[in-house]
Amino acid sequence: MNSLLIVIVGLSIALPVWAQPYPHKPISLVVPQAAGGTNDIVARLIAPAFGEAIGSSVVVENRPGAGGNIGTQSVARSAKDGYTLLLTINSAQAINPSLYKNPGFDPVNDFVPLYYIGATPYVLVSPPGSPYKTLAEVVAAAKKRPGELSYASAGNGTVSHLLGAMLNASAGIEMQHIPYKGVAPAINDVLGGQVPLAFASLPSAINYIKTGKLQAIAISSAKRSSAAPEIPTIAETYPDCVGEVWVAIFAPIGVSTDVIKKNQVAMDKVMARADVREKLNAQGLDLNPVPPAKLGVLLKDELAKWAKIVKASGAQLD
Structure with missing residues (x-):
């Protein structure tokens, strides 16, 4: 009897571990430039409202270096769970691939276009x-x-x-x-x-x-x-001299469709708020919406546009 009890006590019973719903922990919104730039300003304006809409805190994290490559690479290599997102500008996402011999990321194949915020x-x-x-x-x-x-x-x-x-x-x-x-x-x-x-x-x-x-x-x-x-x-005075910076959110490729959709729905709520729009407009942002599918097209168009300008300028970095 005692030996039987010992055997029973020694058994480990495997219980099912239920996946916690997204999000159950803070979301990191990575800005691949130093504080004070356009996307940093935008990130800090939207983060509180984004957190309220998604149901978790959203933390802005500056990871500057190499013209935005370091922070962008870190997001591309991060876990594909939706807890690390990239809030970037076209200079990093659309220009660096032409400017640097090896930026360390593929702007099209390493990321999912999640949300276009605006341009200035x-x-x-x-x-x-x-x-x-x-x-x-x-x-x-x-x-x-x-x-x-x-x-x-x-x-x-x-x-x-x-x-x-x-x-x-x-x-x-x-x-x-x-x-x-x-x-x-x-x-x-x-x-x-x-x-x-x-x-x-x-x-x-x-x-x-x-x-x-x-x-x-x-x-x-x-x-x-x-x-x-x-x-x-x-x-x-010079009609051909036109250029703007746009701000958008990307997720690393591999994040589930459901998580992407939750973030997009949350950002729709953020951008529908009059107080948020007023603050962004006051900073000079044009908030004309671009759907996620068209954000991907915009990125490809910008890659081609800036590649020509970078080539004409002679700029090249290692």
């Missing part, structure tokens, strides 16, 4: 008291002193860099490019007078412009921004 132009800025208040003054100075007038960008191969190259080509000038590790340090050096000009995304510069800490010269969209209609476009 860049703005050419100068510090208060600068002699460069208009695009005509910038172009005149650059023609007078070829190669001497410089502009700051968020880094080699970013939209802010390539817009300067486009303006050089369109206006027949030769401004010197000074790359920074992100838009925030570029703006800081313009504010400090270390560099006379910078191309910065409108969300990253608009508060400085509104408070008079920066002068807005021209923006890079095809038409004027509703957030700052007083700023002329570069295209009013």
Whole structure:
């Protein structure tokens, strides 16, 4: 009897382990750039509402480096469970594959387009008291002193860099490019007078412009921004010089369709909120919706567009 009891006590009974419904833990929203840039601003504006809509906390995590490649790679290699998502911009997702010999990710085959948030132009800025208040003054100075007038960008191969190259080509000038590790340090050096000009995304510069800490010269969209209609476009003088940054969420390939759909439904709720839309609009974002299927098409179109511009600029990074 005792031996029988010992055998029974020694048995381990396997009980079924039920999968917990998604999401049951925090979701990491990876921004592959440093704090202060467009997608970082957008991520921090939407994260609280996203968390409420999806039913879990959403944590913004900056993973900068290599122009966005490091953070983007980390998401591509992350677990395919929907707890690590990428909130990125087209400079990383659509330009880096042409700019870097080996960016470490495939923008089309490593990711699922999850949600398009919006687009915004860049703005050419100068510090208060600068002699460069208009695009005509910038172009005149650059023609007078070829190669001497410089502009700051968020880094080699970013939209802010390539817009300067486009303006050089369109206006027949030769401004010197000074790359920074992100838009925030570029703006800081313009504010400090270390560099006379910078191309910065409108969300990253608009508060400085509104408070008079920066002068807005021209923006890079095809038409004027509703957030700052007083700023002329570069295209009013040089029609081919147009470029915007768009912000979108991607998931690593392999995440289940059900999880993707839950996130899309949650983001629909986020973007339907008047308070969220008002905050994003105030930052200069155009919120025209792009369905997930068309986000994939947009990405492929942008890959082709920027590949030509990168080639013409001669930019190439290892």
